Amino acid sequence: MVDDDAPIPSSSKGKGKAVDNGKPVYDPENLPWVEKYRPVSLSDVVAHADITSTIEKFIEKNRLPHLLFYGPPGTGKTSTIIAVARRIYGADYKRQILELNASDDRGIDVVREQIKQFAETRTLFSKSFKLIILDEADMMTNAAQSALRRVIEQYTKNVRFCIICNYVNKIAPAIQSRCTRFRFSPLPIEDVRRRVEHVVDMEKVKIEPDGMDALLKLSKGDMRRALNILQACHAAYDRTTETEIYNCTGAPHPADIEAIVHNISRMRIERGLALQDLITGTYEFVERIELPPQARVYLLDHLADTEHRLSTGGSEKLQFTALLGAFKMAVHISSNGKDS
Secondary structure: OOOOOOOOOOOOOOOOEEEEOOEEEEOHHHOOHHHHOOOOOHHHOOOOHHHHHHHHHHHHOOOOOOEEEEOOOOOOHHHHHHHHHHHHHHHHHHHHEEEEEOOOOOOHHHHHHHHHHHHHOOOOOOOOOEEEEEEOHHHOOHHHHHHHHHHHHHOOOOEEEEEEEOOHHHOOHHHHOOOEEEEOOOOOHHHHHHHHHHHHHHHOOOEOHHHHHHHHHHHOOOHHHHHHHHHHHHHHOOOEOHHHHHHHHOOOOHHHHHHHHHHHHHHHHHHOOOHHHHHHHHHHHHHHOOOOHHHHHHHHHHHHHHHHHHHOOOOHHHHHHHHHHHHHHHHHHHHHHHHO
């Protein structure tokens, strides 16, 4: 299922960038698999049959409302609205839509200029409205959202909006009330498996069963993540197993995690260390290491909770497990702080 609108390669036999009549063109074979296998029609969208069938009825009756898609990354939000645009406008759909990534273009000037200019311009074509897609709209400023609310009100005759976000609570209630909301939940593992197996067959990827299980486990219902990991492993290794999957992602191997936990437990037993003593030493250790403020506060709070539970007779084994989980979450908070 290659994108119909992917550029046609030139006569050059080399891969990647080529030149045709002085303009650069790209070989579709070098597209990221996320784009190469993006759904073309609503029936191609993995899972979410209830959402696609509802939208299909809207289109058939020519009563498409403003849409608000929200949910975790890689669950098909953008793919669904692009499939809707193809369904409404046909192969020439790109001329009838304005697609903006609101995490880049998120200021009020974008709403006043690009969005408003596109909304107030009417075109002569078969359908009575155009489509504006705002991706990652939860990154828009409050002022931009207030201006957007007015634009939605003013130009409903000309335009339909599709607002896409990960966190719906970051969208102003006034905008939410003007849209029909659809939640995209993480994809079921079996649905991800079927699509990944299709890509494996098409791309002739050599992947072992344990590699497939590790890939699905790490994807956590995120189709984009699954395909990106698969493509990276295929490019780096001739054969993909569980080890290659974890090497590509940089995630700790389950065997390594198990070894660490067993070693800590064995050390506690052999040296007769009480968890209360370990917590006291951990407080001093946390003071010496560099951590973002939010991660440090989170970790200290959980250390205090663990110490309190132990003092009231809580199970040492259970509290030790909770302590490991607190450190894992602190690492996750630290890495997110660095990314932002």
